[in-house]
Amino acid sequence: MRALHELSMTEAADAVARGEVTATALTEGCLARIAAHDGKVNSVIRLDRDSALEQAAAVDAARKAGKPLGPLGGVPMMHKDMYYRAGKVTTCGSKIRRDFVPKVTATVLEKLDAAGAIDMGTLNMAEFAQNPTGHNAHFGHCHNPWQHGYCTGGSSSGSGAGIAARFFYGALGSDTGGSIRLPATICGVTGIKGTQTRVSRAGVMPLSFSADNVGPLVQTARDAARFMRIISGHDPRDATSAREAVPDYEAALTGDLRGISVAVPQEYFFDGADDVVVKAFDAALEAMRDRGATITRLSCPSLRAIAAYTAMISRAEGAAIHAEWMRERAADYSIHLSSRLYGGYPIPAHLYIEALSRRGPLLRQFCAEAMTGHHIVATPALRTRVPTLAETDIDADAANWSRFMAVSANTRPFNYLGLPTISVPCGFDDRGLPIGLQLAARPFAEARVLAVADAFQRVTDWHKRHPAL
Amino acid sequence: MKPDPLPPSMESIRLWSGVECPNEAARLGLADHLGLLKELAALRGTLVFEDEPSSFESALRAEQEKES
Numbered sequence: 001m002r003a004l005h006e007l008s009m010t011e012a013a014d015a016v017a018r019g020e021v022t023a024t025a026l027t028e029g030c031l032a033r034i035a036a037h038d039g040k041v042n043s044v045i046r047l048d049r050d051s052a053l054e055q056a057a058a059v060d061a062a063r064k065a066g067k068p069l070g071p072l073g074g075v076p077m078m079h080k081d082m083y084y085r086a087g088k089v090t091t092c093g094s095k096i097r098r099d100f101v102p103k104v105t106a107t108v109l110e111k112l113d114a115a116g117a118i119d120m121g122t123l124n125m126a127e128f129a130q131n132p133t134g135h136n137a138h139f140g141h142c143h144n145p146w147q148h149g150y151c152t153g154g155s156s157s158g159s160g161a162g163i164a165a166r167f168f169y170g171a172l173g174s175d176t177g178g179s180i181r182l183p184a185t186i187c188g189v190t191g192i193k194g195t196q197t198r199v200s201r202a203g204v205m206p207l208s209f210s211a212d213n214v215g216p217l218v219q220t221a222r223d224a225a226r227f228m229r230i231i232s233g234h235d236p237r238d239a240t241s242a243r244e245a246v247p248d249y250e251a252a253l254t255g256d257l258r259g260i261s262v263a264v265p266q267e268y269f270f271d272g273a274d275d276v277v278v279k280a281f282d283a284a285l286e287a288m289r290d291r292g293a294t295i296t297r298l299s300c301p302s303l304r305a306i307a308a309y310t311a312m313i314s315r316a317e318g319a320a321i322h323a324e325w326m327r328e329r330a331a332d333y334s335i336h337l338s339s340r341l342y343g344g345y346p347i348p349a350h351l352y353i354e355a356l357s358r359r360g361p362l363l364r365q366f367c368a369e370a371m372t373g374h375h376i377v378a379t380p381a382l383r384t385r386v387p388t389l390a391e392t393d394i395d396a397d398a399a400n401w402s403r404f405m406a407v408s409a410n411t412r413p414f415n416y417l418g419l420p421t422i423s424v425p426c427g428f429d430d431r432g433l434p435i436g437l438q439l440a441a442r443p444f445a446e447a448r449v450l451a452v453a454d455a456f457q458r459v460t461d462w463h464k465r466h467p468a469l
Numbered sequence: 470m471k472p473d474p475l476p477p478s479m480e481s482i483r484l485w486s487g488v489e490c491p492n493e494a495a496r497l498g499l500a501d502h503l504g505l506l507k508e509l510a511a512l513r514g515t516l517v518f519e520d521e522p523s524s525f526e527s528a529l530r531a532e533q534e535k536e537s
Contacts, residue, residue: 308511326486333491342491360524367532398497
């Protein structure tokens, strides 16, 4: 067997189920890697060492007794520190909630518990999930495991960095403008957000009621398929969650791309793109073509409107959610966050409502333009090479504002559209930092994006590489 | 010379929300809105009288993949 930290989430779960490795051995391995290397990555906020070992021992005892294990039985995980667990501090990466103890447990955590996953603790994140870079003035910036001093992507910074560093096998992130897909891209791992309303948000810190999504960061598309099946589905505690049936996503992973048509919009997503990113993206398209897919470059005029409206909704909703603290405790936010929140207040109500009202029609228009006869829309997940923490640090220099905001340009439109979207690694730049391929499909076609991503990963090995720590 | 739109915006925020400009970055971020305003101005006339926010959920259901 390979080294334990090289196993994917599904490989680790299946190895425990077969008795080839114990949950205790997996957990001890994760704890040892975190102890050895997280000093320079800074992905962890709270490590529940004793609890993790107790959970692992319980899984091993259950297996020994012949009891069935769940589909994630014995797999160590950690999650972005915004998922409430009753009685445990949930900081939301903030000073304001540094001592917040929720009274409820998030539905997604309950589902992962029921699937047998081991919860080892909580992960660093952007303050209140509000930046795309991984900066955190209160808990320290999270550093890219591939190169110290570079962004991890945010807001699920610890989730992306920790998976890349092989500190654990799966992690929850959240995605309102790219906060799963960006750290997945920038850290060289796999991350998916489902269709808007696909996964329950009960017991999850809100950022934007209309655009928040819960989803996983993992090594492989197969991992994401298993993870998504467990956490997806209607939840009586979240009235907004969808009632559509959740298929067996893993069963859809055939590796076959014959008959799959991939559309590549020519507007917007390539504005100011770096050559090295475009080259890696084109090579990824070729890999899919070799596997049987057809590639069509097309025009998608609705994107300009989508991009403009995207910015309105999360800004206005974030401003409303944080209004009391912005009045009373503005100095307790980092500079970059209070400055972003402030930008939400001048948005007039009629424009916010216009942005919401145009969402349905623009979704229909986008599907007509990009998905008529096509199954998948492909774009680079990040237009540029990975920036450094310094050159996107607004707290240090307000002039970094535009570089900071540009990081999420390619991911935000899919939050407005509410489409299932995945990011998978598709190369490295000239400095050895990852590049990501973004794949989207029609609403509730998570199985489609997962199947295409899995087929891509069967003929590439970008997702198997991990940094030397 | 065109008047600076930032002071009236900041006064409006203070009036309607009771929130003060917290720092220079916030001021710069507000200035960044001018680009967004141009983009939004270009979209005027696209909202249809009957459009309303709940159409998004129905569009999600309607735009699913059809069985081939």
